[in-house]
Amino acid sequence: MRDFPSCFGENGVQVADSSSSNTSKNGQNIVLCVYQCQILGRSCLITVTWNKSLMGQGLSVGIDDSTNQCLCKVDIKPWLFSKRKGSKSLEAYFCKLDIFWDLSTAKFSSGPEPSQGFYVCVVANKQMVLLLGDMKKEAYKKTNASPVPLDALFVAKKEHVFGKRVFGTKAQFCNTGRIHDLVIECDTIGVNDPCLVIRVDGKSLMQVKRLRWKFRGNYTILVDGMAVEVYWDVHNWLFGSSVGNAVFMFKALPSSEEKLWISQPITNPSTLQWSFSQRFQDSKTRNLGFSLVLYAWKNE
Structure with a gap:
């Protein structure tokens, strides 16, 4: 419960924690x-x-x-x-x-x-x-x-997903909502300009180009008319070791918060004082919408 990575800490560099590294080495899902x-x-x-x-x-x-x-x-x-x-x-x-x-x-x-x-x-x-x-x-x-x-x-879910270019799972963004097919696509091997795409039920809802410059950030998508804030950190995919993982967080926003967010990426995400761990704890203790955190591991 207390092992979520601080991807947007003061220095904005940490992606994977020790438990996630052990998961990859031991082949655990x-x-x-x-x-x-x-x-x-x-x-x-x-x-x-x-x-x-x-x-x-x-x-x-x-x-x-x-x-x-x-x-x-x-x-x-x-x-x-x-x-x-x-x-x-x-x-x-x-x-x-x-x-x-x-x-x-x-x-x-x-x-x-x-x-x-x-x-x-x-x-x-x-x-x-x-x-x-x-x-x-x-x-x-x-x-x-x-x-x-x-x-x-x-209120929250954490999952390890594995793939080479495509990472998929099932996602339910609210307690009584529909179960959706969630797919993350990103090819970082042998590609000069990697692109990150997120699809829900086959529909592309988010695309990040120039990923080497925008390897961390956030963006708001709409799922069933509900605002879902997407945070990503793919630093290890681009600049880390071959067994590094990326981290994604999907945070369903309650209606009272939706007006406080706008659907545009952060131009300088390294200045954002935010952590997956803190957001996850807030979503549990204050019931601020559902949170889904995905550790995405690239298969060798």
């Missing part, structure tokens, strides 16, 4: 999702991390309080230990928390996050605090839990 939930009337953040490596697949569930302090965490490795269905108990806010999962029929695409045939849920005091997956009936039957008054809110 990671998807981290953050949900704002209510446990016994108290606001908390539940982080669900899906990972895939040569050793197998697994997930972890962590619970933070409103100040981002970790209260408890459990690691589950169902593919490595053949525990594709089960439960574990934790304790937070002076109450018992039960985590249930059933991944025995889960279906996956290319990433570590299942697309269907599963459920993962968190239950506190017989209330369903968080429920993920399409097997909702099975989850309620297994846990005998009742819904909470306020549903969990999907």
Whole structure:
């Protein structure tokens, strides 16, 4: 939760952090999702991390309080230990928390996050605090839990994507919004004037030319009539090592903020005092729209 890179710090040079470098070296694929939930009337953040490596697949569930302090965490490795269905108990806010999962029929695409045939849920005091997956009936039957008054809110996501020129993922820019196909295209090998293109559902919404001069910046796009601020840092792709990664952040802006932004790139992004880490923390603690951060790794 605290390992996002400060791409726009005071010196504006840092792109990848140690955890991201280790991810590339170990061949891990990671998807981290953050949900704002209510446990016994108290606001908390539940982080669900899906990972895939040569050793197998697994997930972890962590619970933070409103100040981002970790209260408890459990690691589950169902593919490595053949525990594709089960439960574990934790304790937070002076109450018992039960985590249930059933991944025995889960279906996956290319990433570590299942697309269907599963459920993962968190239950506190017989209330369903968080429920993920399409097997909702099975989850309620297994846990005998009742819904909470306020549903969990999907507030942030971090993902590692891999490719040579094209990097794709699925993106949902608000809690109840549509799921979109998000594609980043950029060819930096053997190209004198690289160009960055971002497409949503096949439609080109952003293009950055003269990328060697504009390797960091931001731009506002519209998705379903909603303003989404796009930040990029491709310094390592252009000037770093062969295993370097670029970082992209997509920040959905609430309607009250939209008028404060204009759809034009920053002419001198190195002067922007901004960090992915701070924006990510703000989006969680103040609920300022959904944030998606992508680490884009170029395959050798």
